[in-house]
Amino acid sequence: MADVSAVILSYNSAAYVVECVRSLRREASRAGIALELVIVDNRSPELERDKPILEAIAAESGAELLFNDRNSGYSGGMNFGLRATSAPVLAILNPDLCFFEGSLEKLHRHVVEHRECGVAGPMGFYDLDRAVALPPNPLPDLADHWRQVYAHLTPGLARAYARHRSRVSYRYWTLERPTALPMLSGCCMVLRRDVLPTIGGLFDERFPLYYEDADFYRRVGRAGLECTLVPDAHIAHFYGRSSATDGGEAMRRYHIAQQEYYRKWYGPLRRALGYELGKKVIDWWPGKWKKRPPLEPVDLGRVVDPPSIEVPTREPFFLELSMDPMFFLAGGIVRATNPFAFSALAWRSIGYLRYFVRAVDVATMRTLRVWTFERIGAEAAP
Numbered sequence: 514m515a516d517v518s519a520v521i522l523s524y525n526s527a528a529y530v531v532e533c534v535r536s537l538r539r540e541a542s543r544a545g546i547a548l549e550l551v552i553v554d555n556r557s558p559e560l561e562r563d564k565p566i567l568e569a570i571a572a573e574s575g576a577e578l579l580f581n582d583r584n585s586g587y588s589g590g591m592n593f594g595l596r597a598t599s600a601p602v603l604a605i606l607n608p609d610l611c612f613f614e615g616s617l618e619k620l621h622r623h624v625v626e627h628r629e630c631g632v633a634g635p636m637g638f639y640d641l642d643r644a645v646a647l648p649p650n651p652l653p654d655l656a657d658h659w660r661q662v663y664a665h666l667t668p669g670l671a672r673a674y675a676r677h678r679s680r681v682s683y684r685y686w687t688l689e690r691p692t693a694l695p696m697l698s699g700c701c702m703v704l705r706r707d708v709l710p711t712i713g714g715l716f717d718e719r720f721p722l723y724y725e726d727a728d729f730y731r732r733v734g735r736a737g738l739e740c741t742l743v744p745d746a747h748i749a750h751f752y753g754r755s756s757a758t759d760g761g762e763a764m765r766r767y768h769i770a771q772q773e774y775y776r777k778w779y780g781p782l783r784r785a786l787g788y789e790l791g792k793k794v795i796d797w798w799p800g801k802w803k804k805r806p807p808l809e810p811v812d813l814g815r816v817v818d819p820p821s822i823e824v825p826t827r828e829p830f831f832l833e834l835s836m837d838p839m840f841f842l843a844g845g846i847v848r849a850t851n852p853f854a855f856s857a858l859a860w861r862s863i864g865y866l867r868y869f870v871r872a873v874d875v876a877t878m879r880t881l882r883v884w885t886f887e888r889i890g891a892e893a894a895p
Contacts, residue, residue, distance in 0.1 A: 515549035516546045516547045516600055517602045517604055518549040518598030518602070518706075519548060519549070519550050519551070520552075520603070520606065521550070521594075522553050522607070522608065523563065523608045525558060527557075527564075530566070533606065533607075533612075534550065535570075536610070536611045537610075540616060541617055543615075544617060544618035549577075549598060549600050550577070551594045553581060554567060554580050554581065555581050555590035556582065579597060585718070586720070586725075586766060587716070587721070587722050588715075588717060588718045588725040589716075591715070602703065602704070602706065603703070603704055603705075604617070604620075604701070604702070604703050605701070605702040606700070606701055610700060610701060610748050610749065610750055611641065616635055619635075619745060619746040620701075620746050621703065623743050625705070627741070629738060629739050630739050631708050631740060632708065632740050634698055634703070635746035635747055636686075636688075636742065636744045636745075636748075637700065637747075637750045638750070639749070639750070639752060639862045640856070640861075644846060644856050644859040645844045645845070645846055645855075646686045646844060647750060647844055648682060648845070652696035652727060653727050655775075655783065658787065658788055658791050660677070662794050665795050665798055666794075666802070668805060671805055671806075671839060672807045672808075675880055678840065678843070679840075679880075680878045683847070685742075686831075686847050689744060690744070691741050691744070692741065692744070693741050694741070696727060696731075697730065697741075698726070708733070712738070719777070720770040720774065721766040721770055722767060722770060723766070723767045727774060728778075731778065775787075804837075806839065806840070808871075810838070810883040811884045813884055816887070817889060818860075819854045819860045820886055821852045824849075824881060825872075825881060826874065828874060830873060830875060831845060831847045831849060831873055831875060832846040832872055833871050833873060834863075834870055838885075868886055869884070870886075871883045871884075
């Protein structure tokens with residue numbers, strides 16, 4: 514019998530599935546973990562392209578390959594795959610992951626040895642160099658929703674919220690022991706099968722895309738179990754590759770799921786007075802005052818190669834990287850040199866988009882400076 518049943522859900526993601534499966538099987542073999550592997554294609558629009566790739570990796574790995582007859586969203590597709598599994602421990606995985614040495618073993622051991630743990634997750638990185646850590650995932654609630662609303666209103670409130678998020682993030686990125694948190698990333702979730710009856714079953718299929726993980730973690734906490742980050746278990750998560758293939762539909766489903774989440778956990782009245790009112794305040798606020806960075810950014814222009822960033826301090830600092838000028842969701846570079854430049858692997862892992870970087874003083878959590886640049890390909894350079 515298998516020790517772990519792993520389910521990987523693919524949506525136009527066959528090339529990523531190949532690397533995910535290979536790294537997962539390598540780690541299972543290294544740890545002596547018997548692995549049952551299920552790959553689900555969730556009715557990919559590019560199935561004609563993806564099917565031969567999925568069939569080849571399934572044959573290579575011994576995985577069971579399932580084809581969903583409709584795109585039932587992340588929750589529905591994952592539930593479809595989970596129902597085909599039998600092992601006492603489950604690994605729920607995005608396709609765009611790579612497992613580092615020892616990661617699967619540490620996650621498996623933690624959930625088996627700690628009955629108080631309802632679900633465990635790893636520390637994630639954008640890149641194979643592990644230079645840029647993924648952001649912590651705050652559990653969505655009305656209190657944090659209104660903190661974000663206030664941050665749009667004045668520069669002082671924006672800087673105060675930036676310090677709050679930096680403090681939370683730095684504490685997260687520097688954890689050394691398994692730690693219970695309100696929420697983890699949904700990209701890699703490891704749990705015992707016997708947890709599912711305690712929390713009301715699998716994913717809630719009312720959430721078509723996004724928020725299904727927040728709902729899942731909230732149910733784990735409501736059941737008196739812990740959501741545990743295992744910080745020395747590492748993965749690379751090449752963030753957002755599946756949803757990026759169908760951005761308009763992904764965002765439509767995101768808004769449906771967001772509405773359903775606040776309706777489910779707060780009821781219609783508090784959702785209207787808390788969540789919806791906050792959104793209206795932002796909508797009413799003058800556009801020129803919204804989405805302001807904590808400090809006026811230094812524009813590094815459009816760049817092909819990694820820019821050199823000189824931080825104006827001799828004191829300990831760290832960097833945050835975000836596509837959002839307000840840094841509501843930001844990756845962390847905790848061990849940055851001064852001046853700083855991205856490694857080749859880290860640079861390849863970020864897309865051709867506009868980015869914001871801020872330097873934060875470790876002692877005060879004060880923003881020292883903000884930079885912005887747009888990463889472009891060589892063919893787009895003047």
